[in-house]
Amino acid sequence: MLKDFSAVMPTYNRFPITLTKGDGSYVWDQDGVKFLDYTAGIGTCNLGHRPKSVEIALARQLGELWHCSNLYTIPNQELLAEQLVKHSVFDQVFFSNSGAEANEAAIKLARRYAQKVKQTDQYEIVTFKQSFHGRTLATLAATGQAKIQAGFEPKMPGFRYLPYNDLAALEQLVRPETCAVMLELIQGEGGVHPADQVWLDQLVSLCKTNDLLLIIDEVQTGMGRTGTLFAYQQYGIEPDVITLAKGLGSGFPVGAVLAKKEVARAFTAGAHGSTFGGNPLATAAGLATIEQMTSAEFLPMVKENSDYLWGKLQTLCGQMNQVKGLRGKGYLIGIELEGQAIDYVNRAREEQQLLILVAGPQVVRLLPPLTTTKQEIAQFIIRLEKVLAD
Numbered sequence: 001m002l003k004d005f006s007a008v009m010p011t012y013n014r015f016p017i018t019l020t021k022g023d024g025s026y027v028w029d030q031d032g033v034k035f036l037d038y039t040a041g042i043g044t045c046n047l048g049h050r051p052k053s054v055e056i057a058l059a060r061q062l063g064e065l066w067h068c069s070n071l072y073t074i075p076n077q078e079l080l081a082e083q084l085v086k087h088s089v090f091d092q093v094f095f096s097n098s099g100a101e102a103n104e105a106a107i108k109l110a111r112r113y114a115q116k117v118k119q120t121d122q123y124e125i126v127t128f129k130q131s132f133h134g135r136t137l138a139t140l141a142a143t144g145q146a147k148i149q150a151g152f153e154p155k156m157p158g159f160r161y162l163p164y165n166d167l168a169a170l171e172q173l174v175r176p177e178t179c180a181v182m183l184e185l186i187q188g189e190g191g192v193h194p195a196d197q198v199w200l201d202q203l204v205s206l207c208k209t210n211d212l213l214l215i216i217d218e219v220q221t222g223m224g225r226t227g228t229l230f231a232y233q234q235y236g237i238e239p240d241v242i243t244l245a246k247g248l249g250s251g252f253p254v255g256a257v258l259a260k261k262e263v264a265r266a267f268t269a270g271a272h273g274s275t276f277g278g279n280p281l282a283t284a285a286g287l288a289t290i291e292q293m294t295s296a297e298f299l300p301m302v303k304e305n306s307d308y309l310w311g312k313l314q315t316l317c318g319q320m321n322q323v324k325g326l327r328g329k330g331y332l333i334g335i336e337l338e339g340q341a342i343d344y345v346n347r348a349r350e351e352q353q354l355l356i357l358v359a360g361p362q363v364v365r366l367l368p369p370l371t372t373t374k375q376e377i378a379q380f381i382i383r384l385e386k387v388l389a390d
């Protein structure tokens, strides 16, 4: 739907196609052109488009109760929280509607824990350069990128940014006012940069010694995206808090904060809330999603197929001079290129009916559905080879 003037505010540079249908790893535009979708709604449709089990759960819930406020117990919310707790190291969950709201809640939880439970006046949260934590006033202040913050001054105080993966800079981590550290284990929007294990271990140990909360933003890395249900499980660490959104509802908006019980107790009645957070439909989608992802065969299948994709990508990228690097884990992949990433993204869409993303000016980002098959991966590689070869 390309119009000269849109009644929608122009906060996005939109691509010149309009998608009207999705099924598994494919989407169709309004002219019926079929695209292989390796963006998955920016890492959201982790079970592919319109996964059957989620569709059934939503349809069932649509026939019962769409919404009721959080003044009443919501059975799906209880069940989804139980599943999230069962498959993680956390004890309790707060539900939001988006990633930014989950991070906003985690920021509030960290301050409240410091002030009401620890009885200190600590408030500062250390985050990292090139991070991305959202677009609300608190989460854009947490985000270590000046371009996201420009024009929204005064910036909310209480955040300090250190360089990511920089061991020496960890010396500056702790100040008397610091209460928490918040980071992505793979910086997604910032160019697909995975955390270095040695650096992370040092960071975690400093958090423990100095009684700082460790908050991991798993909005993009969570829900199977990196090959385990949560990315922290691959790093052998135990955060105090993680945040989720994107893949949690398979495309239905829902976010969550998962916390250890000693931290969660800072959120007493009235401390935080959300009208829609964890409503019956959102948590029906979340419950069906996590049930599929925690079935015995799902994550082993993701591992096998993503290993297959990595093998093919390593071979292809090794042959292409314009490829400067290949980074990521599981199905969160960045290809660093000579030249502008957007040119490759446009060529992929226009000439190969392949949807891929950028993550910074020179990085192409791949976020396929976790359900993508080996046949689709083989198709993808053929199309990508043509895009890179042109």
Ligand SMILES: Cc1ncc(COP(=O)(O)O)c(C=O)c1O
Binding pocket: 098, 099, 100, 101, 103, 132, 133, 134, 135, 184, 188, 189, 217, 218, 219, 220, 221, 245, 246
């Ligand atoms: C790591 C991370 N945190 C937070 C967000 C914000 O999530 P939302 O757009 O749902 O507010 C994103 C979105 O891309 C993200 O990648």
